[in-house]
Amino acid sequence: MAEDNILSDDLLRQLISVGEVDILVGLHTHNHAKTIGHVVQVIREGLLKYFPRERVAVLNADGGSVDGTRELVRAASITDLRRENSFYTLRTLHCISSQYGTNVSNGTAMHIIAAAADLLRARACAVIAPESSEIRPDWMDQLLGPVYRDNADFVAPVYRRQRFEGILVTNLLYPVTRALYGKSIREPRPGEFAFSDLLGSRLVGHPMWSQDAGRLGPEVCLTLEALAEGHRIVQAFLGPKGQAERPAPDLVAALRQTVGPLFWSMENASGAWSSPAEAPTLLTIGPTFDVSTDGMANVDLARLHQMFCSGAKDLESVLKSIVSADTLSQLQYAASLDEAHFHLSEELWAKAVYEFASAYHRSAISRDHIIQALAPLYRGRAYTFVTENLNAAPDALGERIEALCVTFERFKPYLLELWSAPERGS
Amino acid sequence: MALPKVPLWYKDAVIYQVHVRAMYDSNGDGIGDFRGLAQKLDYLQELGISAIWLMPFFPSPLRDDGYDISDYRSVHPSYGTLEDFQLFLHAARDRGIRVVIEMVLNHTSDQHPWFQESRSSLNNPRRDWYVWSDSDTRYRGARIIFLDTEMSNWAWDPISKQYYWHRFFSHQPDLNYDNPAVREEMWNVMKFWLEMGVDGFRLDAVPYLFEREGTNCENLPETHGVIKELRRRLDENFPGRMLLAEANQWPADLLPYFGKGDEFHMAFHFPLMPRMFMGLKLEDRKPITEILQQTPKIPDTCQWCLFLRNHDELTLEMVTDMERDYMYDVYANEKAMRLNLGIRRRLAPLLDNDRRRIELMNGLLMSLPGTPVIYYGDEIGMGDNIFLGDRNGVRTPMQWDGGWNAGFSSSDPESLYSALIMNPIYGYQSVNVTSQRRLQHSLLSWMRRLLQVRKSTPIFGRGSIEFLYPDNHRVLAYVRQLGEETILAVNNLSASAQAVELDLQRFKGNILVEMFGRNIFPRIGELPYLLTMGPYQFYWFRLRRI
Numbered sequence: 005m006a007e008d009n010i011l012s013d014d015l016l017r018q019l020i021s022v023g024e025v026d027i028l029v030g031l032h033t034h035n036h037a038k039t040i041g042h043v044v045q046v047i048r049e050g051l052l053k054y055f056p057r058e059r060v061a062v063l064n065a066d067g068g069s070v071d072g073t074r075e076l077v078r079a080a081s082i083t084d085l086r087r088e089n090s091f092y093t094l095r096t097l098h099c100i101s102s103q104y105g106t107n108v109s110n111g112t113a114m115h116i117i118a119a120a121a122d123l124l125r126a127r128a129c130a131v132i133a134p135e136s137s138e139i140r141p142d143w144m145d146q147l148l149g150p151v152y153r154d155n156a157d158f159v160a161p162v163y164r165r166q167r168f169e170g171i172l173v174t175n176l177l178y179p180v181t182r183a184l185y186g187k188s189i190r191e192p193r194p195g196e197f198a199f200s201d202l203l204g205s206r207l208v209g210h211p212m213w214s215q216d217a218g219r220l221g222p223e224v225c226l227t228l229e230a231l232a233e234g235h236r237i238v239q240a241f242l243g244p245k246g247q248a249e250r251p252a253p254d255l256v257a258a259l260r261q262t263v264g265p266l267f268w269s270m271e272n273a274s275g276a277w278s279s280p281a282e283a284p285t286l287l288t289i290g291p292t293f294d295v296s297t298d299g300m301a302n303v304d305l306a307r308l309h310q311m312f313c314s315g316a317k318d319l320e321s322v323l324k325s326i327v328s329a330d331t332l333s334q335l336q337y338a339a340s341l342d343e344a345h346f347h348l349s350e351e352l353w354a355k356a357v358y359e360f361a362s363a364y365h366r367s368a369i370s371r372d373h374i375i376q377a378l379a380p381l382y383r384g385r386a387y388t389f390v391t392e393n394l395n396a397a398p399d400a401l402g403e404r405i406e407a408l409c410v411t412f413e414r415f416k417p418y419l420l421e422l423w424s425a426p427e428r429g430s
Numbered sequence: 431m432a433l434p435k436v437p438l439w440y441k442d443a444v445i446y447q448v449h450v451r452a453m454y455d456s457n458g459d460g461i462g463d464f465r466g467l468a469q470k471l472d473y474l475q476e477l478g479i480s481a482i483w484l485m486p487f488f489p490s491p492l493r494d495d496g497y498d499i500s501d502y503r504s505v506h507p508s509y510g511t512l513e514d515f516q517l518f519l520h521a522a523r524d525r526g527i528r529v530v531i532e533m534v535l536n537h538t539s540d541q542h543p544w545f546q547e548s549r550s551s552l553n554n555p556r557r558d559w560y561v562w563s564d565s566d567t568r569y570r571g572a573r574i575i576f577l578d579t580e581m582s583n584w585a586w587d588p589i590s591k592q593y594y595w596h597r598f599f600s601h602q603p604d605l606n607y608d609n610p611a612v613r614e615e616m617w618n619v620m621k622f623w624l625e626m627g628v629d630g631f632r633l634d635a636v637p638y639l640f641e642r643e644g645t646n647c648e649n650l651p652e653t654h655g656v657i658k659e660l661r662r663r664l665d666e667n668f669p670g671r672m673l674l675a676e677a678n679q680w681p682a683d684l685l686p687y688f689g690k691g692d693e694f695h696m697a698f699h700f701p702l703m704p705r706m707f708m709g710l711k712l713e714d715r716k717p718i719t720e721i722l723q724q725t726p727k728i729p730d731t732c733q734w735c736l737f738l739r740n741h742d743e744l745t746l747e748m749v750t751d752m753e754r755d756y757m758y759d760v761y762a763n764e765k766a767m768r769l770n771l772g773i774r775r776r777l778a779p780l781l782d783n784d785r786r787r788i789e790l791m792n793g794l795l796m797s798l799p800g801t802p803v804i805y806y807g808d809e810i811g812m813g814d815n816i817f818l819g820d821r822n823g824v825r826t827p828m829q830w831d832g833g834w835n836a837g838f839s840s841s842d843p844e845s846l847y848s849a850l851i852m853n854p855i856y857g858y859q860s861v862n863v864t865s866q867r868r869l870q871h872s873l874l875s876w877m878r879r880l881l882q883v884r885k886s887t888p889i890f891g892r893g894s895i896e897f898l899y900p901d902n903h904r905v906l907a908y909v910r911q912l913g914e915e916t917i918l919a920v921n922n923l924s925a926s927a928q929a930v931e932l933d934l935q936r937f938k939g940n941i942l943v944e945m946f947g948r949n950i951f952p953r954i955g956e957l958p959y960l961l962t963m964g965p966y967q968f969y970w971f972r973l974r975r976i
Contacts (some may be wrong), residue, residue: 021902021905023713023903023924047697057756083899092750094712094714094716095716377632
């Protein structure tokens with residue numbers, strides 16, 4: 005099995021010591037010393053408060069930190085050797101850490117966490133982003149409670165976002181996922197989430213790990229898997245996400261981590277979304293949409309416009325292989341407009357995204373090139389979204405996103421037609 | 431016959447706690463007696479115990495199972511006479527068994543002549559043998575111990591029209607230790623029994639001897655003055671006898687009861703006991719190691735007394751609220767099992783009659799540092815009856831065989847002092863000495879073997895302890911050392927098989943010899959020593975360098 009190769013002897017030895025657990029919390033780190041200490045302390049506090057009698061453990065899959073990250077995680081253990089005067093616990097709390105290699109990979113870390121959860125027979129496993137500066141102890145209850153106590157299989161977060169934070173999610177991932185499965189998963193690429201032993205055991209041998217999709221965007225694959233298999237999903241409101249300052253990945257890297265896995269998952273489970281079966285109702289604990297208007301995203305609108313225009317022009321030959329002639333024509337028209345008049349409509353955006361998905365499905369050209377080619381179109385869409393909602397109240401913003409989702413749903417038959425069509429002519 | 435004079439004999443002892451009433455009825459009146467107990471000494475000798483601790487057998491109205499004493503210098507007629515006791519005492523000594531008796535210092539029965547005199551008038555010479563007050567508001571800092579039955583530590587006496595102080599039941603007025611006459615008389619009582627030949631006393635309820643305003647009336651300095659004086663007189667007049675403290679306190683609060691080796695010889699380690707049960711259920715050694723980490727070093731001549739169960743409820747006084755709630759939930763899910771702040775169940779029912787767990791817990795009892803006490807009947811896995819009221823459910827007749835009255839008495843069953851345990855799992859037809867004696871692998875046979883192995887070395891009673899802390903928290907491992915001898919004890923607290931790596935590098939070169947089967951295990955090398963263990967299994971290894 006795949007996990008045989010990904011669990012090092014060192015980690016295996018530590019897992020043997022931990023033994024069977026009820027709850028496992030996983031962290032993927034790489035040089036997160038600035039934040040991990042606080043994050044682990046809060047996780048610990050939450051576990052001890054909400055699951056005081058359960059057998060719990062924290063597992064850190066580390067990509068080769070050189071700043072003391074692993075030591076900070078281990079220091080949070082509560083054992084009979086390492087007692088905390090401020091904490092009384094019934095049980096030992098293992099906080100284990102192991103380096104999986106030096107090539108940092110979200111997928112590898114996630115695979116290790118899933119495999120460990122399966123080996124330790126954890127009934128519930130949560131994954132927490134190591135840079136979550138706004139983490140609170142009740143996140144443990146919000147994420148793990150529905151799985152551990154109420155038999156949910158997957159718990160996705162809902163965050164309080166800033167107005168223009170996560171445009172890739174609000175304008176692409178969320179609407180597409182919702183259109184595909186009819187479920188309003190607000191964060192298809194969750195930073196924090198939880199899954200059950202049932203879902204986890206499916207993940208361990210999943211084909212995604214050997215694909216770029218699984219290596220780069222396992223969270224998206226996991227979310228889509230939960231939807232595709234009709235698992236019981238709960239959303240839990242966590243509040244502000246908060247993130248310590250780290251350089252954001254460039255757009256192409258971000259697309260590879262999100263849209264690539266999205267398209268791959270569509271490919272992998274087309275039967276499930278093309279005619280989705282009756283699935284349990286999506287339960288959301290807390291608000292489903294919450295936007296903070298504090299601060300403004302640092303958006304360089306001029307650059308977005310300029311990069312759309314140059315991309316539409318420079319990638320014309322590539323776009324010809326991906327989108328329909330009509331879509332290409334509309335994109336080229338949009339590229340001819342100045343900033344004041346520029347607009348990438350919801351309909352055009354939805355059509356284009358679906359055509360990209362179809363091209364990915366047909367491998368019209370290299371799949372990675374398809375993903376890369378989406379970059380300028382996304383910038384155009386981002387420009388439109390920001391300018392249209394610059395002063396929108398939170399409710400209005402929510403309605404706009406809702407309208408976009410409806411547009412994607414309306415165009416789903418078009419996607420189905422594309423998906424099942426034979427090799428496309430020009 | 432005089433027993434050999436072994437210095438600090440109590441450190442090597444294995445003590446058997448028994449109520450004479452419960453052991454064997456020799457005269458067919460339904461109540462165990464001293465002549466009957468004497469007849470069972472061969473059994474106890476065969477079991478391998480070396481001392482008996484007798485629960486109260488003095489005359490008493492028996493409203494607290496004999497802890498309410500009405501005459502300190504006699505034997506309750508139901509149990510025989512003073513001569514019967516002396517016969518028993520000599521028979522025990524002939525078999526090398528020492529006898530420790532109960533001495534209730536703190537209080538008497540309200541039927542004791544002293545109290546009857548004291549209450550008769552305000553001017554009676556024994557008036558201040560007890561603690562009287564016009565109001566019931568003094569000593570507010572003192573907690574109520576018997577929460578289920580008592581609302582106050584004061585009781586109104588309608589005869590002398592004052593309140594009297596009682597830390598236990600209201601029919602057990604506290605003696606006034608501020609009165610020198612009381613102190614002198616209690617020494618004389620002890621002397622009476624010492625001259626008869628008893629080897630020691632378990633002093634009941636010692637923390638409560640004194641009361642002072644503004645305190646919790648426990649563990650007061652004056653108490654230690656009394657104990658020191660008793661101990662001085664004991665050592666001077668009866669060397670080699672032993673004082674055992676019953677003080678349900680945190681380890682640090684118990685330390686003063688040892689003094690500088692000039693107070694008690696032994697004290698029960700109350701806080702350890704519930705944590706052994708907790709560690710087993712949690713499958714985590716943490717509760718056990720932590721309490722022992724907090725246990726202070728005691729004088730070299732002193733000893734902790736360890737136990738799993740006794741005649742009282744499994745006390746949960748010395749645990750946190752979280753721990754108490756946990757223990758109630760996992761060990762006493764029925765309310766009827768709970769009494770005061772504890773659980774009134776025997777060892778076997780607490781452990782679901784799981785032979786492996788019973789063995790493991792007894793293994794811990796015998797290998798952790800201290801002198802172990804076996805509660806009568808636990809060596810055969812006797813059950814309990816929670817519906818008998820108070821703590822009577824763990825004080826039922828000993829089950830000798832599957833016949834008439836479990837072989838305990840020839841009387842009519844209805845006249846027995848207590849109903850027998852009769853259910854199909856623990857009833858006397860299933861659980862009895864005769865059956866288990868016939869089986870090589872019965873619990874009784876195993877317990878005999880366990881005691882044999884324990885007594886094969888003085889390490890368990892006298893050696894040091896050092897915990898190993900393997901990463902696998904379900905394994906409790908420790909090294910006992912005495913002189914050149916070293917024993918390694920490894921205990922799997924889990925219901926599932928475990929692998930554990932032990933850091934034994936400083937013992938490199940030693941061979942491990944498993945003490946029950948005497949088989950050799952691999953030599954200790956450079957690498958961590960890997961052991962695999964079955965559910966609830968334990969090992970005792972003697973380290974040998976050859």
